[in-house]
Amino acid sequence: MTFAPTDLAAAPPVVAAPQRGRLHDLLRRHPTAIAGAVLLALMILMAIFAPWLGTVDPQALAPIHRLKPPSGAYWFGTDMLGRDVYSRVIYGSRVSLIVGLSVAVFSSVVGVALGMVTGFVRPIDAVLMRVMDGLMSIPSVLLAIALMALSRASMGNVIFAITVAEVPRVTRLVRGVVLTLREQPFVEAAIASGTGFFQILWRHILPNTVAPVLVQGTFIAASAMITEAALSFIGAGTPPNIPSWGNIMAEGRSLFQVAYYIILFPGICLSLTVLAINLLGDGLRDALDPRLARRM
Amino acid sequence: MFAYIVRRTLATIPVMGVVALFVFSLLYLSPGDPAAIIAGDTATVADIMRIRQKLGLDQPFFIQFGGWVWRLLHGDLGISIFTNLPVMTLIEQRVEPTVALTISTLLVTIPVAIPLGVIAAWKAGTWIDRAVMVFAVLGFSVPTFVLAYLLIFGFSIGLDLLPVQGYSSIRNGFGPFLQHLVLPTITLSLFYAALVARITRASMLDVLAQDYVRTAQAKGLATGQVLIGHALKNAAVPIATIIGIGIALLISGVVITETVYAIPGIGRLTVDAILRRDYPIIQGIILLFSAAYVLVNLAVDISYTFLDPRIRY
Numbered sequence: 001m002t003f004a005p006t007d008l009a010a011a012p013p014v015v016a017a018p019q020r021g022r023l024h025d026l027l028r029r030h031p032t033a034i035a036g037a038v039l040l041a042l043m044i045l046m047a048i049f050a051p052w053l054g055t056v057d058p059q060a061l062a063p064i065h066r067l068k069p070p071s072g073a074y075w076f077g078t079d080m081l082g083r084d085v086y087s088r089v090i091y092g093s094r095v096s097l098i099v100g101l102s103v104a105v106f107s108s109v110v111g112v113a114l115g116m117v118t119g120f121v122r123p124i125d126a127v128l129m130r131v132m133d134g135l136m137s138i139p140s141v142l143l144a145i146a147l148m149a150l151s152r153a154s155m156g157n158v159i160f161a162i163t164v165a166e167v168p169r170v171t172r173l174v175r176g177v178v179l180t181l182r183e184q185p186f187v188e189a190a191i192a193s194g195t196g197f198f199q200i201l202w203r204h205i206l207p208n209t210v211a212p213v214l215v216q217g218t219f220i221a222a223s224a225m226i227t228e229a230a231l232s233f234i235g236a237g238t239p240p241n242i243p244s245w246g247n248i249m250a251e252g253r254s255l256f257q258v259a260y261y262i263i264l265f266p267g268i269c270l271s272l273t274v275l276a277i278n279l280l281g282d283g284l285r286d287a288l289d290p291r292l293a294r295r296m
Numbered sequence: 297m298f299a300y301i302v303r304r305t306l307a308t309i310p311v312m313g314v315v316a317l318f319v320f321s322l323l324y325l326s327p328g329d330p331a332a333i334i335a336g337d338t339a340t341v342a343d344i345m346r347i348r349q350k351l352g353l354d355q356p357f358f359i360q361f362g363g364w365v366w367r368l369l370h371g372d373l374g375i376s377i378f379t380n381l382p383v384m385t386l387i388e389q390r391v392e393p394t395v396a397l398t399i400s401t402l403l404v405t406i407p408v409a410i411p412l413g414v415i416a417a418w419k420a421g422t423w424i425d426r427a428v429m430v431f432a433v434l435g436f437s438v439p440t441f442v443l444a445y446l447l448i449f450g451f452s453i454g455l456d457l458l459p460v461q462g463y464s465s466i467r468n469g470f471g472p473f474l475q476h477l478v479l480p481t482i483t484l485s486l487f488y489a490a491l492v493a494r495i496t497r498a499s500m501l502d503v504l505a506q507d508y509v510r511t512a513q514a515k516g517l518a519t520g521q522v523l524i525g526h527a528l529k530n531a532a533v534p535i536a537t538i539i540g541i542g543i544a545l546l547i548s549g550v551v552i553t554e555t556v557y558a559i560p561g562i563g564r565l566t567v568d569a570i571l572r573r574d575y576p577i578i579q580g581i582i583l584l585f586s587a588a589y590v591l592v593n594l595a596v597d598i599s600y601t602f603l604d605p606r607i608r609y
Contacts, residue, residue, distance in 0.1 A: 032433075130310045130311070130314060131314055133310075133311045133314065134310075134311050134312075134313070134314020134315050134317075134318065135314070135318070136544075137311055137312075137315060137544075137586045137589050137590050137593075138315060138318070138582055138585075138586045138589075139544040139545070139547040139548045139585055139586070139589065140544070140548060141548035141551060141552070142547070142548065142551070142566070142581070142582050142585060142586075143582075145551075145566065145570055145578070146318075146319075146322050146578060146582055148570075149322075149326075149570055149573060149575065149578055150322060150325055150326060150327075222436075222437070226439045229439060229441075230439065230440070230441065230548070230552050233441055233552065233555070234551070234552065234555055234567045234570065235567070235570065235571055236567075236570045249441065249442075249445075253556075256445060256448070257453065257460070260445075260449060260453075263445050264445070264449075267439075267441075267442035267445060267446070268442075270439060270442060271437055271438045271439065271442050274436075274437045274438075274439065275433065275434070275437035275438075278433055278436055278437050279433065282433070
């Protein structure tokens with residue numbers, strides 16, 4: 001009976017393995033999601049540390065140096081007013097990220113609130129869902145355009161306009177979740193035992209909407225960034241004095257045959273950021289909603 | 297089935313009612329007094345009051361709304377502030393390029409995207425599947441106007457194969473018409489195809505796991521027959537749904553694409569109207585596009601009864 005101790009000693013250390021294994025496992029199972037998260041983190045760092053990334057004032061005019069192609073001095077070239085495109089693109093990431101995040105947060109909060117109410121209160125449901133159906137049948141860019149046409153160009157108004165266009169989608173999603181939940185035994189039990197209306201919503205319904213709304217929220221952030229850039233591109237978005245990727249591209253629109261770089265670099269940055277968020281969203285969906293993950 | 301179609305058709309009325317109310321409020325809330333604009337600079341307060349009375353602008357909101365809907369139902373979308381022409385006429389002048397672009401996009405997207413999705417699901421887990429999924433993610437991530445410029449840089453400026461911008465009416469010959477339509481169509485097709493391919497794959501994966509598919513394979517049917525006759529037929533409803541919903545994205549894309557390629561369509565009209573704050577035009581276009589979206593989705597809903605005869609609502 002001497003083999004037992006040797007056997008135990010030969011066994012791998014049980015405690016240390018899962019630590020290293022978990023990260024490795026995560027990477028192996030969701031390589032694209034991790035790539036998306038890293039790329040997005042880089043973009044966020046870029047936005048935060050914009051002043052220290054070799055940039056100059058993105059608004060500084062230098063008419064002598066206008067329309068210079070990319071070079072050692074001007075990495076992404078200069079625009080028709082001699083402004084440094086590299087600096088403008090780096091600072092532009094702030095607008096896209098702020099708009100994407102704000103729209104995702106606001107439309108999720110409003111959508112969850114409306115969705116919970118419509119899922120539980122029949123008379124409100126009938127009216128509110130007709131309104132939502134109506135809003136959803138107006139293509140989102142057009143809806144945002146209409147709201148922007150009414151108001152002054154400002155970043156707050158852009159965020160508001162895109163949020164209004166996205167709220168119906170979240171409302172519908174949450175309403176669907178609530179309608180299935182209210183038939184569940186644990187909700188029926190809570191109702192039967194006399195739990196208050198708001199407590200049921202807060203304790204039993206809300207926690208179950210978090211996962212699908214989080215997934216939807218990432219995709220909303222991605223689509224909000226595209227919408228903001230599109231609105232700015234056609235001149236109905238962020239005011240022209242703020243460098244946003246859409247604004248930079250709009251300024252390069254009439255010059256693209258001579259100065260391709262004014263459009264190319266913000267375009268690439270926008271595509272990469274949206275790609276990063278979409279990859280992250282796909283990964284979140286796989287992790288949080290296995291049923292949906294198998295289907296997509 | 298007839299009762300279902302009637303009920304579904306009637307259900308579009310409240311939806312269009314909400315759209316109309318939203319669009320009317322847009323003009324109602326818009327800054328500037330139309331009566332003062334029409335009266336001109338030299339008008340007195342009494343003149344403005346008289347014009348306001350004549351136009352019914354002194355009436356309560358819902359009376360004005362009723363009158364507006366009544367005129368709308370008679371094909372009157374109002375008068376453009378900037379050009380002083382009826383909005384209906386302006387839209388009619390611009391409708392051809394937009395319709396041509398939309399139809400060509402659908403003609404490219406559907407025959408490409410559905411087979412891609414079917415093959416990806418059939419070869420699930422292989423490099424073919426992964427390639428289709430990469431295409432789908434890229435299609436979602438590259439914004440329409442970025443892709444448009446990449447295509448212009450590559451095919452028009454780099455290779456000098458296609459015209460850079462512009463539009464040639466089909467009345468001026470089919471060749472130039474097609475040449476001008478190639479790049480805008482590819483631009484719009486990419487994300488739409490990505491969307492349709494992705495849903496096709498998902499829906500097919502569901503169906504391919506069913507018992508009757510295994511039975512069909514077991515009794516020795518050819519792969520093509522199983523995939524198309526048994527699987528795709530049963531996967532058709534979600535695919536039809538996403539084609540209908542995708543129309544909204546397509547319309548948003550048209551507005552942007554026409555701007556990049558300088559196509560004189562309704563999208564271009566929209567952008568010009570925004571820059572001039574010509575509210576009646578913006579109103580008319582939103583109504584028109586929303587009506588188109590609602591009608592396409594009505595057609596999709598009705599198609600369910602043919603795609604899946606089990607559906608009885």
